[in-house]
Amino acid sequence: MTLTRRAILAAGLAVSLVSSAAFAATKSPFTQASFEAAKQAGKPILVEVMAPWCPTCKAQAPILSDLGGQERFKDLQTFTVDFDSQKDALKSLNVRMQSTLIVFKGGKEVGRSTGDTKKAGIEALLAKAL
Numbered sequence: 001m002t003l004t005r006r007a008i009l010a011a012g013l014a015v016s017l018v019s020s021a022a023f024a025a026t027k028s029p030f031t032q033a034s035f036e037a038a039k040q041a042g043k044p045i046l047v048e049v050m051a052p053w054c055p056t057c058k059a060q061a062p063i064l065s066d067l068g069g070q071e072r073f074k075d076l077q078t079f080t081v082d083f084d085s086q087k088d089a090l091k092s093l094n095v096r097m098q099s100t101l102i103v104f105k106g107g108k109e110v111g112r113s114t115g116d117t118k119k120a121g122i123e124a125l126l127a128k129a130l
Contacts, residue, residue, distance in 0.1 A: 026078065027079075027080065028077075028079060028080070029079070029080055029082075030047065030079040030080060030086060030089050032088075032092065035047070038077045039104060039107040040107065042107060043077045044075055044077065044103070044129035044130055045076070045079065045103065045104040045105075046078045046079070046102070046129060047078075047079050047081060047101070047102040047103075047104070048060075048064065048078060048080050048081065049080075049081045049083055049090065049093070049095050049097075049099070049100040050081070050083060050098055050099065051082070051084055051098040051099075052082075052084075054083070054098045056098070056099040056115050056117060057098055059117040060101070060117055060122065063117070063122050064078075064101075064122065067119075067123055072130065073130075076126065076130075081095070083097075083098035097114050097115070099114055099116075100113070100114045101113050101114075101116070101122065103125055103126060103128050103129035104129060105129045105130070110128045110129060111125045111128040112125075113125050
């Protein structure tokens with residue numbers, strides 16, 4: 001049986017997708033109770049403030065998805081905050097703009113960025129939570 005180059009590449013892609021999914025970070029909607037529980041547990045946390053209409057948020061999404069699938073970020077707990085509907089969360093987190101990313105380590109904020117769409121910058125921010 002002879003495998004074509006295309007079949008080999010397709011198989012490699014399938015294995016890559018399955019293996020990255022095995023490391024996917026936990027992502028859930030923000031609630032104050034679940035956020036506080038994650039902080040109390042000492043988990044590394046990313047709070048992603050987004051809006052469905054925001055082009056910067058749309059540019060951040062595939063980067064965050066890719067990084068969240070990496071083994072080094074497998075324990076990162078991600079909470080999403082809807083900029084339009086979760087005003088209490090915005091106030092408690094002191095957020096004024098969508099496309100804001102906040103990381104916590106040991107229950108304390110250790111980094112924040114707004115509007116960053118560069119993979120290296122976002123990756124460096126997430127690494128602060130580890």
